[in-house]
Structures are given as structure tokens and as C-alpha cells.
Amino acid sequence: MTVENNRNWAGNFKYNASEVHAPETVEQVQALVASSKRIKVLGTRHSFNSIADTNGCHLSLQKLNRVVELDRTNNRVTVEAGIRYGELCHYLHSNGYALHNLASLPHISVGGAVATATHGSGDLNGNLATAVYSLEVVKADGETIVLARDQADGVFAGAVVGLGGLGVVTTITLDVVPSFNMSQVIYENLPLAQLENHFDAIFSSAYSVSLFTDWKSPSFNQLWMKMKLPDAAAATLAEPEFYGAKLAKSHLHPVPGASPVNCSEQMGIAGPWYERLPHFRMDFTPSAGEELQSEYFVPRKDAYLALCAINRLRDQISPYLHVSEIRTIAADSLWLSPCYKGEMVAIHFTWKDNWEAVQQLLPIIEEQLKPFHARPHWGKLFTMSPAELQSHYEKLPDFQQLLRSYDPEGKFRNDYITKYILGT
Numbered sequence: 449m450t451v452e453n454n455r456n457w458a459g460n461f462k463y464n465a466s467e468v469h470a471p472e473t474v475e476q477v478q479a480l481v482a483s484s485k486r487i488k489v490l491g492t493r494h495s496f497n498s499i500a501d502t503n504g505c506h507l508s509l510q511k512l513n514r515v516v517e518l519d520r521t522n523n524r525v526t527v528e529a530g531i532r533y534g535e536l537c538h539y540l541h542s543n544g545y546a547l548h549n550l551a552s553l554p555h556i557s558v559g560g561a562v563a564t565a566t567h568g569s570g571d572l573n574g575n576l577a578t579a580v581y582s583l584e585v586v587k588a589d590g591e592t593i594v595l596a597r598d599q600a601d602g603v604f605a606g607a608v609v610g611l612g613g614l615g616v617v618t619t620i621t622l623d624v625v626p627s628f629n630m631s632q633v634i635y636e637n638l639p640l641a642q643l644e645n646h647f648d649a650i651f652s653s654a655y656s657v658s659l660f661t662d663w664k665s666p667s668f669n670q671l672w673m674k675m676k677l678p679d680a681a682a683a684t685l686a687e688p689e690f691y692g693a694k695l696a697k698s699h700l701h702p703v704p705g706a707s708p709v710n711c712s713e714q715m716g717i718a719g720p721w722y723e724r725l726p727h728f729r730m731d732f733t734p735s736a737g738e739e740l741q742s743e744y745f746v747p748r749k750d751a752y753l754a755l756c757a758i759n760r761l762r763d764q765i766s767p768y769l770h771v772s773e774i775r776t777i778a779a780d781s782l783w784l785s786p787c788y789k790g791e792m793v794a795i796h797f798t799w800k801d802n803w804e805a806v807q808q809l810l811p812i813i814e815e816q817l818k819p820f821h822a823r824p825h826w827g828k829l830f831t832m833s834p835a836e837l838q839s840h841y842e843k844l845p846d847f848q849q850l851l852r853s854y855d856p857e858g859k860f861r862n863d864y865i866t867k868y869i870l871g872t
């Protein structure tokens with residue numbers, strides 16, 4: 449068995465796959481799919497739950513990681529789905545292009561990020577799956593199909609955030625934008641109370657805004673503001689104070705007290721988009737694990753009340769937490785996106801590696817967030833019942849139908865899909 453001891457990145461989940469293959473061509477993928485009874489794509493193993501598990505064959509796309517084509521006429525790039533954002537970003541930037549947004553770290557595969565609606569922050573920024581223009585999918589019978597945004601049958605909107613259940617996504621075409629520069633500043637100690645009347649002003653203050661807290665007090669330890677700069681402009685001096693928070697005078701790590709050496713450049717220093725949008729540097733290889741993650745999406749209009757609900761739990765939460773991050777995401781039209789038809793706010797928890805304690809806390813958090821119809825991140829840890837989860841996705845019946853028509857014998861199915869998507 450290869451691929452990092454058959455465990456996910458955090459080490460908290462051991463896959464049940466009996467073998468791992470790493471094909472180098474689409475034809476090899478087709479042959480493997482056609483000859484397998486059970487098969488599941490493995491991306492960069494960054495999910496924290498059983499979503500990528502299988503008791504059949506694992507198909508790692510680590511060798512299908514090339515850039516296929518840059519279409520300068522339509523501003524699109526086509527890549528093999530195993531490419532990591534970090535690798536793609538270098539290529540795009542050197543060709544004068546950018547992606548509209550990135551997640552907190554660039555080591556994640558494009559195929560895996562798209563499959564789970566991975567997101568960054570920014571009021572006007574949809575999650576990373578919203579950049580998908582088309583997908584080439586190897587279906588259960590080994591045949592390939594191309595799904596594109598402008599096809600009339602609507603299947604594309606159901607297939608993009610596909611949780612790996614519809615087939616093997618071999619190539620993805622993404623919208624790109626002209627390359628841009630950014631600068632990043634951090635403010636310290638933003639009182640939670642400021643969000644009651646200033647939520648919109650705070651989150652719309654920059655291209656991408658994140659709040660971080662360890663929930664030791666009713667305030668956010670840090671506010672990260674990532675600003676898009678006009679062409680060739682140098683970053684302007686940031687105001688010393690922002691809604692009661694003070695401009696940081698040195699580089700900071702989101703986790704209080706941790707060294708910022710691996711964090712992306714701060715202090716208003718201008719630089720390319722792909723070195724400012726993630727919180728961590730590409731050349732820093734995060735060591736495996738020692739953390740668990742959970743994240744819940746609530747409607748933007750409810751964000752302040754939802755955060756107050758979490759604040760009431762802070763004495764219970766903070767001993768087990770590295771840090772919490774709050775981000776905003778634009779609405780989209782992808783069936784299984786947590787942001788389907790609604791602007792959402794994501795409340796994220798990076799936990800210390802103590803599942804025993806975390807699994808006691810998650811039901812309490814989920815209970816507090818119930819009035820806001822919170823949706824858990826597909827790739828992170830949650831304890832919500834399948835029935836409750838399913839009730840938050842109005843297009844779930846359509847997705848179930850898609851799943852059954854693309855994969856009638858359940859070749860790509862695993863316990864996660866059976867329980868949360870098809871279960872009752």
C-alpha cells in the first residue's frame with residue numbers, strides 16, 4: 449500500500465482501500481474504472497472525514513497534474529484534476545493570469561477542492577467550484593463525458609460539487625482573470641459586538657476578509673484584510689484603527705503565539721495574488737496533522753446571531769481549539785454547494801488533535817447553530833444526522849437521481865455517500 453500509509457493528511461482517518469493506483473493517462477483511468485467493482489478518487493487527502501474512503505480500489509490522481517491548455521480567447525485554463533493550486537498558480541501568474549480566489553493553503557488538489565465546494569473568503573467571491581467552466585468525467589462504465597456550464601440540460605450544476613460520487617473528474621476547465629497584485633494587513637482585537645451593526649462594512653472592506661479568534665474572549669484576535677491593488681500600484685498605508693481593532697505592528701500567525709514564519713506576507717507589502725490570498729506559503733510543506741477541522745455555513749443575515757451563539761459556548765470550546773476563522777462566500781447555483789442560492793458565512797474551527805473531546809463538542813455546536821440551518825463543510829468533521837443535513841439541500845433529490853443514473857451499480861459509492869446523500 450502506498451500514498452502516505454493509506455491515511456488522510458491529518459492522520460485521523462485510515463482509508464479502507466485494498467489497493468492504490470496512480471494512473472498517468474485518462475486511458476489508464478478508464479481501464480481501471482471499467483475493470484473495478486468499487487473505486488474512488490483520492491485527491492491530496494486533505495479531507496478530515498470518510499468522504500474519500502472506499503473498500504475497493506483507490507485512484508490517486510497525483511500523476512495527472514499537468515496544465516493542458518491556456519485559452520487566452522475565452523480566459524480559461526484546462527488542467528488535469530490532480531494538480532495542486534500552488535502548482536497551477538505559478539503557471540497562471542507567469543502567463544499573466546490569476547484565479548479569483550484560493551483556500552487557506554495552496555497544497556490542495558483542484559479536483560478535490562471542487563468536489564467539496566472548498567472556499568476562501570470575500571463578499572463577492574464564490575467558492576472555488578464556481579470557477580469551473582467544464583469537467584471531463586470518466587463514468588462508471590469507463591466512458592468519458594464532458595459537462596459544461598452552458599449546456600442546457602442543467603446537469604453541470606449538479607455535477608460540479610459531486611463529492612466524488614459521479615465518477616472520476618480527469619480534467620477541469622476553470623475561468624481565469626488577469627493577474628493582479630494584493631497587499632495584506634492585520635488588525636488585532638476586534639470586539640464581537642462591532643459585528644452587530646458593522647458586519648457588512650467590515651467584511652466588504654477588502655477583496656477578502658477573515659476574522660480569527662481562539663474564543664478566549666468575546667472578540668476576534670485578528671482581522672486579516674486582503675486588498676486587491678490597481679495595476680502597478682503600491683499598497684497604501686492602512687488606517688491605524690478599524691472598528692476598535694488596532695493595526696498589527698509585526699507579522700502574525702492566526703494561532704496566537706505561533707511563529708508567523710510560514711504565513712503569507714503581511715504588513716501591507718504588495719505582492720502577487722497567489723502569495724497573498726492563502727494564509728500560508730506554498731513553499732512551506734505543512735507537516736501532517738496534529739489538528740482536526742470542522743466548519744459550518746450559516747446565512748449571512750444570521751451571522752452575528754450565530755457567532756453570539758458560539759460565543760456563549762466559548763468556555764467549553766476554547767480549551768480544545770487552536771483557532772476559529774470566519775469567512776464570507778458569495779451565492780452560487782451549484783446544487784450541493786453550501787452557498788446554493790444564498791450568501792453564506794462560514795464559521796470554521798481548527799481543533800487540537802483530541803477527537804474524544806471534539807466529538808462531544810460538535811453536537812453542542814450544531815444544536816446552537818440549528819436555528820440558522822447550518823450546513824457542515826462536506827470535507828470536515830461533523831455529527832449532524834443525515835436527515836438534518838439533507839433537509840438543508842433543496843436540490844438533493846435531483847442529485848440523488850443524478851448519482852443513480854451516472855453510477856447505477858454504486859461503483860463510486862462509499863459509506864459516506866450512502867449515509868449522507870442516499871440515506872434516510
Ligand SMILES: Cc1cc2nc3c(=O)[nH]c(=O)nc-3n(C[C@H](O)[C@H](O)[C@H](O)COP(=O)(O)OP(=O)(O)OC[C@H]3O[C@@H](n4cnc5c(N)ncnc54)[C@H](O)[C@@H]3O)c2cc1C
Nearest residue numbers: 491492493494495551552557559560563566567612617827
Ligand atoms: C490544512 C487544511 C486547510 C484547509 N483549508 C480549507 C479552506 O481554506 N477552505 C475550505 O473550504 N476547505 C479547506 N480545507 C478542506 C479541503 O479543501 C477539502 O477537504 C478538499 O476536498 C480537499 O481536497 P483533496 O484534494 O485533498 O481531496 P480528498 O480529501 O482527497 O477528497 C475529497 C473528495 O473529493 C473527491 N475527489 C477528489 N478528486 C477528485 C476527482 N478528480 N474526481 C472526482 N472526485 C474527486 C474524493 O473522492 C473525495 O470524495 C482544508 C483542509 C486542510 C487539511
